[in-house]
Amino acid sequence: MKVTIKDIAREAGVSVAAVSLVLNQKDCRIAEETKKRIIEVARKYNYTVNQQARSLVTKKSNVIGLIIPDIENIFFSSLSKKIEEYCRRKGYAIMIVISDENPKEDIELLHLLVSRGVDGILYTPSNGNEQDYEKIRKYLSSLPIPYVMVDRYLDNIECNKVYIDNINGSLQAIEMLIKNGHTKIGCIGYAVSKSVTYSRVTGYKEAMKQFGLPVNEKYIYDGQYKVIGGYHAGKEIVNSDLTAVFICNDMMTLGFLKYLSECGKKVPNDYSIISYDNTLHNFVVSPKITTIDQDLGELAKNACQLLFKNISNKNTNPEVICLYPQLLINESVKKIN
Amino acid sequence: MKVTIKDIAREAGVSVAAVSLVLNQKDCRIAEETKKRIIEVARKYNYTVNQQARSLVTKKSNVIGLIIPDIENIFFSSLSKKIEEYCRRKGYAIMIVISDENPKEDIELLHLLVSRGVDGILYTPSNGNEQDYEKIRKYLSSLPIPYVMVDRYLDNIECNKVYIDNINGSLQAIEMLIKNGHTKIGCIGYAVSKSVTYSRVTGYKEAMKQFGLPVNEKYIYDGQYKVIGGYHAGKEIVNSDLTAVFICNDMMTLGFLKYLSECGKKVPNDYSIISYDNTLHNFVVSPKITTIDQDLGELAKNACQLLFKNISNKNTNPEVICLYPQLLINESVKKIN
């Protein structure tokens, strides 16, 4: 049986109020001696506060909810870790739920978290269609607690958003390749990405245009964000006249590298590449891949701070925070001509 | 402002008791009409039960705590996903905390979860030394709620444990290699593993002995469970007379394969290998690696079931459930002689 404040009070011969004050460090008005006695008894019985009871009166649970589409994806597991870390340091626990990229689940999960009494929600929407999104928007509009969209976000809804600019990342990558003399630059991306307007592929196209290079659809390969997709794209690329490839995530880069190594081609000698996500150091020994790095710590921190701000001050206006990724120069781009 | 049962009651012109009964489907005694009215009002105001208040009276939060050492590790993120899935289906939410392999944190996290009112805890202990473990044991012995150790466990403590037998996995791997004519079998492992007695390296040694083969320490390489470690081990192995290598996790296998490919060696032609964890399909296209597969779904399910059992019946005796991994035969082992 868990021991309560009442038990402590009885044992120490004081009132529950005194115990509460002491154990919450609001002991300014309690005699040093009483205080000691209370603390001693509490320790003796291994007392732990019942947060639920506390929340009931303080209207704060100090728990924040986290909705993640795919925890097996290293991007999200790293992000979750940073979020958990940051929150815990600030006295918040996190409740994680996983939507499995199923937008139908999103609403249920939001509901679940609200009913669990979380103080706020960090929400990465699942990929879905406009119909799904419309339902989610509707639900969100009457959410009784603050929330922040993290990394991904829905359009046409005014709310707190924190994300990293993909367009900008692509731009930096293409710029780097062009600076190194490349003009025949391909792209391995993800065709069916829903938020296509903001996708990395879009950034590739825009960048090409911006630098006055033609955008040739046949040089845009759909790698489905998977290893095998990069591998297959490799097959086509070795038969093209491309000198450089911008690969929109690390998994596809792995596949691409695999294919190249099988036909004896080398990076950067035969192909210059730039990848995206900077998780490859976990998997690839060499060559070190030039890549777009996203600072997940910053993403997590900004999202949490924004949420905390909204929790402590209910009437703040929605904010949109856009972070910029960074080009990490390594050895996978060769200067030509 | 969140709407409460009281608001609903007032609006519907009934008592809070009636509302509670109806919304909890215990409406056997409530007139059909009243019931309808209540439900309608509840829906209109988007009512969500306050779990905390409910928990206070029912003594059940329907939340279970999960202590994970490293969520960025694909093993644990997959496991967490399975656990979350299973729990949610059973009406439990999960609160995840991350110990970051710091055993000093373990106790604090246990404490945190208890104070948050979780009904039980799934706990994977951090790697540490005996001194750390002793403190944890002491703390656990007075934990007021049930818990289950998952995947890893502490010795010398009688408690619920669910894990997958590493020794057995190693045995299966070595047996397979021997069956295919190999006798010069090396091992890339993790030397400083704390629970060394139960480690995969130990299994390797035992298996070798069991099959009457010599255990030569110089054929046991410390790869630190990292890609780079496997890569370095590769350097030494190509100068040895080994024909087969048992590699104790997938990261090291990646490194080993990388090194081999750099010096033009092939699997399984030059070396037969068996890996451990079966996550490589995410990263390697070919050859398909023969590997020891661990059924994380089963691990999760068994752990959850055991915990639930202990939650609903406080006086069950501690149980130890040992699952067996499975050899997944692919293309990385060649028959010789």
Added chain:
DNA sequence: TTGAAAGCGCTAACAA
């Protein structure tokens, strides 16, 4: 069929 009321463990305002 319904309502009143107690009480879960805690905090905080007020009283002593």
Added chain:
DNA sequence: TTGTTAGCGCTTTCAA
């Protein structure tokens, strides 16, 4: 300096 008490939102028992 300390204690009494109301009440957070809910469930549940008992009475009507």
